[in-house]
Amino acid sequence: MRTHALLFVMLAGCMQAQVTYERLLHAAEEPQNWLTYSGSYLSQRHSALTQITPANVKNLELQWMSQARSLSTFEATPLVVNGIMYTVQAPNDVVALDAATGRMFWIYRYTPSADARPCCGRVNRGLAILGDTLYMGTIDAHLLAIDAKNGHVLWNVRPAGASPASGYAYTHAPLVIKDKVIMGVAGGEYGIQGFIAAFDAGTGKEVWRFNTVPHPGEPGNETWGGKSWEQGGASVWVTGSYDSDTNQTYWGIGNPGPDWNGDPRPGDNLYSCSVVALDADTGKLKWHYQFSPHNEYDYDAVQIPVLVEMEWQGRPRKLMIWANRNGFYYVLDRATGQFLLGKPFVQVNWANGFDERGRPMQVAGKAPTKEGTLIMPGNQGGTNYYSSSYSPHTGLFYIPTWENTASLYVKAEQEFTEGEQYSGGGPRGPVGPIGGRGLPYFGKENEGFGAVRAIDAKTGEKKWDFKMTQVTEAGILTTASDVLFSGGRDGYVFALDARNGALLWRASVGGPVQSSPITYMVGGRQYVAINAGSSTLVYALRQ
């Protein structure tokens, strides 16, 4: 009898260690862990932890740091499960660390194929976990299942047609829903045929596929003139979100190809620069909204779909809020995709409003030319892949913002060659200095600057700015105690009062922050982890 009881306790312990789908579904209810890329399926990057407060955050001190052998900049968000941190050292080495001390348990080293050609850096944004298995996409378009206990590979698949030599890659953290691992392919600068696919978590077998560039016979293919869909791009490089009530998973889609010359691809070019809502079981399209039809400014819609419940016109409503690279802030009904609000959150000159169906009204003449056309925001947009944060406590939406930026958009003729960048021109600028990332910076504010920008999620009205001298590629984390964490290109991490933007704490970390912070708790102590350069730094209150 006693033996049976002990066995039960041991089994219960094992079960607790397993990250079940139920735990992922209720991830926000165990804030001591960080179980998904954005902290929960709602992707608010908001934690219920309250040990660190506006009053005591000044007492944060470095607890440990982990330096990688890799020189590539870290963009990964770590996962933390029961005191163990799992993260990715760029491009695709996975490590398991003691989350309280940084002590390494194991490292899995992956050598990408020499054919890998991610357009914009050999980066990875993180892992997913289900049970005792970690999942990672690689820059040569493989999806790996890795044993979380020892770092051994359980399976390794590459989806059909996703040749790295043709520009296909995986850079974002997978999203696990139920028994499936969902991934979208990167490679929008190579004229790939984009898609999102779900894989069986146990075997790696592809279960469904949604073509982000519709093939002939699929709805939306008619929005690509001629055979232009064949080089349509529409990549995915940031993790999506999930609403279990509607069983819809939401994904932001990247630019069409070629980027800066729309002549070869007449039409709206669905589903580029859009958000798509897919049935999580089948991959079937439930609805879509295109932020930037027929885009020629490289305004990927690869931001995190942030799901919120807030009062809208007098009644509670399930919404999706979105600060887009194109410079507009959006509110959509996440059940139906209905457009509810579109408002600039930075200076914009390419569109001057929306029609009744939510289609942006493009300003005449604001298209790339051979001589160049000045467009605001600039090519990197008003924001980009960096995680924003929503605090239900303040009702504010916090956006890593690039303000006062512009680019001269120049278009060029280009024949498509498989495996070669298919851009059709390029941006000149941004106007003003670009630099930093470990080098001196000389820019003026009117040449562009970065900010943590807080807006009222209901109205899009700006509430406050925390300005940075340089632009920023750091994501944002908020907590229920109204502390906001972020960083910037100029090598700082800092904490702000989420209510008013007041600076509460900062530390010089000596390298650009191009990832998003997380928080977790081990042994009753709250930690904050953030990457800078190719290191992970972890802070906690002084004891």
Added chain:
Amino acid sequence: MRDVTICLLLLLPGLALAQHQFDPHDAEAGATRFMNVCASCHGPDGNQVPGIDLGHGRFVHATSDQQLVDIIIHGISGGGMPANKMTESQAYMIVAYLHFLAESGSKNTSTGDAARGKVVFEGKGGCLACHRVMGRGSRLGPDLSEIGSLRRSVDLETSILNPDAAVAASNRFVRVVTNTGATITGRLLNQDTFGVALIDPQENLRSFDKSDLREFTFLDHSPMPSFRGKLTDENLSDLVSYLTTLRGAN
């Protein structure tokens, strides 16, 4: 697009690279390929990635044309440079265009006497009071030891006559006023959200927390005086010719 039909290339003295024989049409084709493949990251002039200036032969990893070709095709493992699917001859076209950029950037059209120009520079012009050349002169203003490989003679002449016409961001001057009332003017060396670094007229390296400053402003005008009317036409031509000979220690 630049006009790349003029004869350029071949063995350019300004580039510290082992050279390769190019056909002019290579550079023209390379310009198109550069704009489509490279410019989105490196910028149209090849200087958008900090620390790298492709248009002036300033590379981090390559010391020869062949190495450039290898990097274009295979990328840089561990760096941000991706591999590109193209043939060696296509990559060489891009390298040919880079040679063209370097040549067009340092083209000397001045007809003056460089030896006399050096005398003007060090004497009547008083340039060493602010500028430094090969270890001589002040560090306050821009070091001109390589200016001949960075700027065209027409641009140099413009800067001498109208110093505000084009000031590189790295040559900007600022003024700070501390909370205690001290005012310091100098050339900006770096800035970030919380601090400022500059070199002052006494060549001291100064660092300030912005919280200790009541004022931090960029100067509207370059501290360099205009030499319009202060130099003869011959002085000016000689001075420009001298500056175009300054191409670094090598």
